[in-house]
Amino acid sequence: MxxxxxxxxxxxxxxxxxxxxxxxxxxxxxxxxxxxxxxxxxxxxxxxxxxxxxxxxxxxxxxxxxxxxxxxxxxxxxxxxxxxxxxxxxxxxxxxxxxxxxxxxxxxxxxxxxxxxxxxxxxxxxxxxxxxxxxxxxxxxxxxxxxxxxxxxxxxxxxxxxxxxxxxxxxxxxxxxxxxxxxxxxxxxxxxxxxxxxxxxxxxALLDIRAGIPTVYPATAGAFIPQMINMQLIGGVSFQKGCYCGQEIVARTQHRGTLKRRMYLAHIATDRPPAAGDELFSPSAEHGKAAGVVVDARPAPEGGCDALVMVQIPCFEADDIHLGDSEAGPKLEFRDLPYALEG
The missing domain is CATH 3.30.1360.120 (Probable tRNA modification gtpase trme; domain 1)
Incomplete structure (x- = not known):
């Protein structure tokens, strides 16, 4: 400082x-x-x-x-x-x-x-x-x-x-x-x-979360391609510019439409906000895999915490995602992001 x-x-x-x-x-x-x-x-x-x-x-x-x-x-x-x-x-x-x-x-x-x-x-x-x-x-x-x-x-x-x-x-x-x-x-x-x-x-940071703006931290560095955390939806990726490190993978994901995970906004009824990189559970997840991870989470003034989470799309659609490694953890309550998700 x-x-x-x-x-x-x-x-x-x-x-x-x-x-x-x-x-x-x-x-x-x-x-x-x-x-x-x-x-x-x-x-x-x-x-x-x-x-x-x-x-x-x-x-x-x-x-x-x-x-x-x-x-x-x-x-x-x-x-x-x-x-x-x-x-x-x-x-x-x-x-x-x-x-x-x-x-x-x-x-x-x-x-x-x-x-x-x-x-x-x-x-x-x-x-x-x-x-x-x-x-x-x-x-x-x-x-x-x-x-x-x-x-x-x-x-x-x-x-x-x-x-x-x-x-x-x-x-x-x-x-x-x-x-x-x-x-x-x-x-x-x-x-x-x-x-x-x-x-x-x-x-x-809570204002970033509610704006749907993701932050990469040491625990999640190298964990996401940009589309997994909606960077293409908030003007964070150009598909018209020239080459950069990783550009081929990012472009291929966009043009082939192969995205299986994406970021959502959720509220979690817990007094202890999870840390970036903490895993999420869903019975609908692919066998042996976590449903997703926490991108960022902060206490909400009205109680509990608000979080950005990157999860498997089918798990989001099933609406059965919990914090932690079992259904014993608090269930995520999904809320609308301030921008539209791609189809």
């Missing part, structure tokens, strides 16, 4: 855990207008004249469509088409930034650096260089608009003003991320916190 920003948060009674997550004694629930620190997310910077061309050959999406006014969901695969990481990409001051969970940064940083060779690009950890905060909830757009000219109007939009980069993210409520140097973000936090409740950083 940026040292100046850390001192600022601690002066505002923030509690910073060893996991990098920020907590507040009187945290909001995220149900209303909420303000989040996002320092637990890692940030990779790609700079240099070859940055875009280099990245184009490494990722699932078309970097040519990553412009200063548009962000992009993206992923990096192994030769078998399995995701090693996924991330949000955006441009700022001529550089490209990739944002992903902090514990995923070292492996992606190492992998990208391996392929630089003679390309004129520098790949560095920028997590402590820029401060990132989020604001979400009804009234978020109006609040930002009262402080900053022209915040992004729709999901995926990006604006730059007063040393700040504003990114509008998809979700079930207006949601923005703000990136900048510590002094500028400190000033904005003071203004926002007069109306938005400072809320534990961990609650931000």
């Amino acid at each position: 940026n040292a100046q920003w850390q001192a600022f948060l601690e002066s505002r009674s923030a509690i910073i855990g060893e996991d990098g997550l920020v907590r507040f004694e009187n945290s909001g629930t995220g149900q209303t207008l909420a303000l989040y620190d996002l320092s637990h997310l890692g940030l990779i910077r790609l700079s240099g004249e070859d940055a875009a061309d280099f990245l184009q050959g490494q990722v699932t999406n078309d970097i040519r469509e990553l412009t200063p006014d548009r962000c992009q969901f993206n992923g990096c695969c192994d030769p078998k088409g399995h995701l090693l990481a996924n991330f949000w990409a955006f441009r700022r001051d001529g550089d490209i930034f990739l944002q992903l969970p902090g514990n995923m940064l070292p492996s992606l940083l190492k992998r990208l650096s391996m392929f630089v060779l003679r390309a004129k690009v520098a790949v560095t950890d920028a997590s402590d260089d820029l401060v990132r905060i989020g604001v979400a909830g009804e009234g978020a757009e109006a609040l930002l608009g009262s402080l900053i000219p022209e915040p992004p109007a729709g999901p995926g939009g990006v604006t730059h003003t007063r040393g700040l980069t504003l990114v509008r993210l998809p979700g079930d409520r207006p949601r923005f991320e703000i990136i900048g140097e510590a002094p500028a973000v400190e000033k904005l936090w003071e203004q926002l916190s007069s109306r938005a409740a400072p809320t534990d950083s961990a609650c931000w």
Whole structure:
């Protein structure tokens, strides 16, 4: 975490855990207008004249469509088409930034650096260089608009003003991320916190879950091809761009229609949210195989937890999936994703 920003948060009674997550004694629930620190997310910077061309050959999406006014969901695969990481990409001051969970940064940083060779690009950890905060909830757009000219109007939009980069993210409520140097973000936090409740950083992931946005963690790195976790449905895969590692498998899966597993949104009546990679059970599953795995899960303010799960399609259709390794575990209650699934 940026040292100046850390001192600022601690002066505002923030509690910073060893996991990098920020907590507040009187945290909001995220149900209303909420303000989040996002320092637990890692940030990779790609700079240099070859940055875009280099990245184009490494990722699932078309970097040519990553412009200063548009962000992009993206992923990096192994030769078998399995995701090693996924991330949000955006441009700022001529550089490209990739944002992903902090514990995923070292492996992606190492992998990208391996392929630089003679390309004129520098790949560095920028997590402590820029401060990132989020604001979400009804009234978020109006609040930002009262402080900053022209915040992004729709999901995926990006604006730059007063040393700040504003990114509008998809979700079930207006949601923005703000990136900048510590002094500028400190000033904005003071203004926002007069109306938005400072809320534990961990609650931000729940907004991703409800938006149907998957996150790859160390426990699930290499476990999914992009279509298994709906990345093609949320603009995370381009089927028109050139080659990248794993592209042949990803394209073949799409064009042959051979997908047997996909991601769904579920509610689970448990006080202990499962971890990413935890297995699921269904009597309808293929013999000897788990019905699927948890992609991500977080406590829900109304009780229990909400989760994204990747499961065998027949098990979802049978509606008999349970957490754990038997029918004794709590049954998953499936809910609608905010986007349409392919047929």
